Amino acid sequence: MRLSELSRAAGLSPTTVKWYLRIGLLHRGQPTAVNQARYDDSHLRRLRLIRALIEVGGLSTDEVGDLIAAIDDPHRSIQNILAHAHRASAASAGTKAAASAAPIDDYIRHRGWRVRADSPARRDLAAVLDAIAALRPQPASGAAGVSAEVTTPDTTTPDAVYSLLDPYADAVEPLAAAEIANTPADLPRDLLVERVVAGTILLERAIAALRRLAQEHHATKRYGDPKAPADTP
Amino acid sequence: MRLSELSRAAGLSPTTVKWYLRIGLLHRGQPTAVNQARYDDSHLRRLRLIRALIEVGGLSTDEVGDLIAAIDDPHRSIQNILAHAHRASAASAGTKAAASAAPIDDYIRHRGWRVRADSPARRDLAAVLDAIAALRPQPASGAAGVSAEVTTPDTTTPDAVYSLLDPYADAVEPLAAAEIANTPADLPRDLLVERVVAGTILLERAIAALRRLAQEHHATKRYGDPKAPADTP
Numbered sequence: 001m002r003l004s005e006l007s008r009a010a011g012l013s014p015t016t017v018k019w020y021l022r023i024g025l026l027h028r029g030q031p032t033a034v035n036q037a038r039y040d041d042s043h044l045r046r047l048r049l050i051r052a053l054i055e056v057g058g059l060s061t062d063e064v065g066d067l068i069a070a071i072d073d074p075h076r077s078i079q080n081i082l083a084h085a086h087r088a089s090a091a092s093a094g095t096k097a098a099a100s101a102a103p104i105d106d107y108i109r110h111r112g113w114r115v116r117a118d119s120p121a122r123r124d125l126a127a128v129l130d131a132i133a134a135l136r137p138q139p140a141s142g143a144a145g146v147s148a149e150v151t152t153p154d155t156t157t158p159d160a161v162y163s164l165l166d167p168y169a170d171a172v173e174p175l176a177a178a179e180i181a182n183t184p185a186d187l188p189r190d191l192l193v194e195r196v197v198a199g200t201i202l203l204e205r206a207i208a209a210l211r212r213l214a215q216e217h218h219a220t221k222r223y224g225d226p227k228a229p230a231d232t233p
Numbered sequence: 234m235r236l237s238e239l240s241r242a243a244g245l246s247p248t249t250v251k252w253y254l255r256i257g258l259l260h261r262g263q264p265t266a267v268n269q270a271r272y273d274d275s276h277l278r279r280l281r282l283i284r285a286l287i288e289v290g291g292l293s294t295d296e297v298g299d300l301i302a303a304i305d306d307p308h309r310s311i312q313n314i315l316a317h318a319h320r321a322s323a324a325s326a327g328t329k330a331a332a333s334a335a336p337i338d339d340y341i342r343h344r345g346w347r348v349r350a351d352s353p354a355r356r357d358l359a360a361v362l363d364a365i366a367a368l369r370p371q372p373a374s375g376a377a378g379v380s381a382e383v384t385t386p387d388t389t390t391p392d393a394v395y396s397l398l399d400p401y402a403d404a405v406e407p408l409a410a411a412e413i414a415n416t417p418a419d420l421p422r423d424l425l426v427e428r429v430v431a432g433t434i435l436l437e438r439a440i441a442a443l444r445r446l447a448q449e450h451h452a453t454k455r456y457g458d459p460k461a462p463a464d465t466p
Contacts, residue, residue, distance in 0.1 A: 011367075045368070052364035079452050086445045113450040121445035128439045131285035134244075135278070135431055167411070168436070169443045171404040176447035178400070180455055198368055200448065203401070204441050206361040210402045211437065212319045212354035214409035217346040219312050222413055 003029075006039045010047035017047065025050055025061065025068055042190070049194055053088075057201040063088040071193045078183075081193055083116070085200040090120035101126055106158050111169060125165075129155050132164075172207075179203075236262075239272040243280035250280065258283055258294065258301055275423070282427055286321075290434040296321040304426045311416075314426055316349070318433045323353035334359055339391050344402060358398075362388050365397075405440075412436075 007014045020026040026046055029037030046068075053059045053067065070076050070084040104126045108115055115122070133155045154160040179199050183192065240247040253259040259279055262270030279301075286292045286300065303309050303317040337359045341348055348355070366388045387393040412432050416425065 048364075048367040052368060056360045056364045077456065079449075079456050082448065082452055086449070089441075089445070108446065111446075111450075113446055114453045115446050115449045119446065119449060121442040121449070124438055124442040125446070127289045128435050128442065131281075131289045131435055132431060134281040135285060135427055165439065165443065167408060168440050169447070171408055172440060172444040173447040175400060175404055176444050177451045180448060180451040194368055198365060200445070202361050202364055204444065205357055206398065207401050207405060207440065207444070208322075208437050209354040209357040209361065210398065211405040211409050211440070212322070212433070213341065213344075213346055213348050213352065213358070214402070214406040215315065215413060215433065216312075216319070216348045216352060216354070217344075218410045218413040219315055220347045223310065223312050 001039050001044075003037070003039065006043055006047070009044050010051065012047060012051065020047070020050065023061070023065065025065055027072075045190075045194070049197065052198065052202060056205055057089065058205075059088050059201075067197065071190075071197070074189070078192065078196060082196055082200065083119070085197050087120045089201050089204065090124050100130060103129055103155070103158070103161055107161055107165060110158070110162055111173075129161065234272050234277075236270070236272065239276055239280070242277050243284065245280060245284065253280070253283065256294070256298065258298055260305075278423075278427070282430065285431065285435060289438055290322065291438075292321050292434070300430065304423075304430070307422070311425065311429060315429055315433065316352070318430050320353045322434050322437060323357050333363060336362055336388070336391070336394055340394055340398060343391070343395055344406075362394065 001009070003014055003017060007017045010017070017026065021028065026043060029039040029043060031037050050064055050068070053064045054061065059067070067081075067084050067088050070081050076084075101122065104122050107125075108122070132153055136154070153164045155164060183195060183199070185192075187195070234242070236247055236250060240250045243250070250259065254261065259276060262272040262276065264270050283297055283301070286297045287294065292300070300314075300317050300321050303314050309317075334355065337355050340358075341355070365386055369387070386397045388397060416428060416432070418425075420428070
């Protein structure tokens, strides 16, 4: 197909597709004339992957570029690409805080997980624990006589971290195990990679959305049905 | 405390704190002299909340501003603030795609959930389903003889959507129910609000990080331990 047809099929403007070609996110087509090329199904699939990563995954074009480079390198292992997908996804969560690593090292031992020392998910989790600890009222301040226990989860001891995180880890670990187990190892590499990337980044958004819908449902059950629209007092 | 002490305690530069005062993210201190004011624990707590939302939650200062305005409005219900936290969090996921709503309406009926028609989580979930559908190879293209079933999840029928999403919804719904049930209703409002916001946005990052760690662990179990660092082929 021609560039105009490719753009239309991918739901993108020709300008955007030309830009992706220029910066190397999309591989070149088969030249047919000066300034003309023919594109095939592999181009359409790649554009749909890029669109999903940017529009749903929230990645920047730079992050997508790094991930595409890993995908296109035939020497990369599937785990290496998974690590890249994790890194792109973690960076987009905006985790810039220098976070304390020791409680996370302990927690990963507690779960019996084998994960790389430089996994970005460690840093993400450490940043969350640090943020929760910072929000917890100091005992000295005594915040209007309210004890800290009822307001912000305790993260000051290993046991407190286990109590906070274990229900979440227990819920997601069987899902993650099934995701890995259900990936057919004999797929052609490009399809395998798409599946891993889609499974990692897109389903992460789905899980977050499902949790928010369930929170809203249970809040409505507890506090009643708010008749007024959300922006009316 | 003075502005310099407040900044140090919050781990922010005085310039940043002054900027938050100027744009109204942080409430003014008690004036003590021309160009001097005294700040208290409420300022420190607010700065820590802002920092957590920006650095860990990945929200923009505009999104934090909207959320703070909702928090500071004494007429807002807890559900209304939850809705604002959801909206801020969803917008930061970069969901701009026009997504089809019908499969999500059906799925929410299937779960028996009562959620508002304008919940941003609906749009997030619809965008994920659309992206997965776009990545699925067309039967006509026949992608090297590989059947579509083994590559990308099916989302073309209600039953296929249930099969894809139910394991995730089953895993997160009890957690969401416990989060709502464990929120003490008689807390002072500012602490209640912090807890809801922290529970919604920070734990969402924690869940994503735990899933990625568990994925990495199970990938290592399946494919072996990659000795080489992630960036070496």
